Amino acid sequence: MTEQNSPLQVAVIIGSTRNGRFGPVVANWLISHISQREDMTADLVDLVETPLPTQFPAFDKPPSEEVTSLVGAVAPRLAAADAFVLVTPEYNHSFPAPLKNIIDWHNEQWHAKPVGFVSYGGLSGGLRAVEQLRVVLAEVHATTIRNTVSFHNYGQLFDAEGRTTDPASDVAAKGMLDQLAWWGESLRDAKRVRPYTV
Numbered sequence: 001m002t003e004q005n006s007p008l009q010v011a012v013i014i015g016s017t018r019n020g021r022f023g024p025v026v027a028n029w030l031i032s033h034i035s036q037r038e039d040m041t042a043d044l045v046d047l048v049e050t051p052l053p054t055q056f057p058a059f060d061k062p063p064s065e066e067v068t069s070l071v072g073a074v075a076p077r078l079a080a081a082d083a084f085v086l087v088t089p090e091y092n093h094s095f096p097a098p099l100k101n102i103i104d105w106h107n108e109q110w111h112a113k114p115v116g117f118v119s120y121g122g123l124s125g126g127l128r129a130v131e132q133l134r135v136v137l138a139e140v141h142a143t144t145i146r147n148t149v150s151f152h153n154y155g156q157l158f159d160a161e162g163r164t165t166d167p168a169s170d171v172a173a174k175g176m177l178d179q180l181a182w183w184g185e186s187l188r189d190a191k192r193v194r195p196y197t198v
Contacts, residue, residue, distance in 0.1 A: 008040040008184040011081035015088040015099035017048050022120060022154060025162045027087045030118050030149075033173045039181050043077055047098045050074050052105050054097075071105055078102075078109035083116070083184035084142075085176075088129045090121035095129035103136055110140040112196035114183035116176050118149040125150035141198055143183055147176040 012031060014023040027044060034042040050073050057063045063071075078084075088095050103110070115137055119126025127150055134144045149172045151157050157166050164170065190196075 007038065008082040008181060008188070009043060009080055010034060010040050010083045010085060010180070010184075011043050011045050011078060012085045012087060013045045013099070013102065014047060015086055015096045017051070017096070017098045021089070023087050023089065025158055026118055026120055026151065026154070028162055029158070029164060030085060030087065030173060033170070033177060037177065037181075040083070040177070040184070043081065045074065045077060045102075047102060052098070052101050054101060056104075074102065075106060075109060078106055081109075081113065082188050083114045083180050084110075085116040085118060085180065086133060087118045088120075088126055088133065090119065090124055090126040090129040093124075093128045095133050099133065100136065103140060107140055110137065110142040111198065112141060112143070112187050112191060114143045114145055114180055114187060116145040116148070116180045118151075118173075118176075120151035120154035122153060125152035125154075141196070143187065145176060145179045145183060147172070147179050149173050149176050 012027050014027045016023040024046070031042045031044060034040055051070060052074060053067045053070055057067060086099060088099055117130045117133065119130050130148055137144055149169060151169065157164055157169070159165055
């Protein structure tokens with residue numbers, strides 16, 4: 001298989017790091033969909049397992065060895081990704097701080113790559129978090145996908161094995177991943193012909 005038609009590398013990022021979080025259930029459900037496809041593979045980036053510094057170094061000082069090590073554990077995985085899916089809850093009408101942190105600690109790793117969303121929450125299903133993430137990601141030159149997957153009152157929508165009890169969500173996942181694949185392949189091909197510059 002040539003690089004041109006090799007599967008897209010999709011980094012699935014779990015945005016919540018709170019105790020008792022539901023994010024891993026949602027992320028694993030999504031990865032089960034990706035694993036059924038031949039056009040993409042998944043790399044699960046869990047911000048609990050790969051924490052990032054919460055304080056940025058001063059502009060006039062080099063980062064510490066600890067900061068360099070923490071960022072260095074994540075940066076190559078983001079750089080290797082052709083596309084991303086952010087799995088996010090909604091906290092206070094917005095997205096979790098760890099998601100902002102992983103965006104802010106990196107820049108070129110996001111450039112000219114598509115980003116899909118799977119959100120979960122109460123009545124809003126996390127959609128307000130997604131809309132705010134679109135604005136933030138535009139600043140790092142990422143392309144956000146129109147179709148999303150949203151779980152409203154998510155606690156009622158998964159069984160004990162982590163499978164959704166709502167068939168519409170499986171249809172939504174396919175639609176979002178189809179769009180992610182189109183954009184991922186198109187942008188990857190375009191960057192081979194003409195490197196992206198900012």
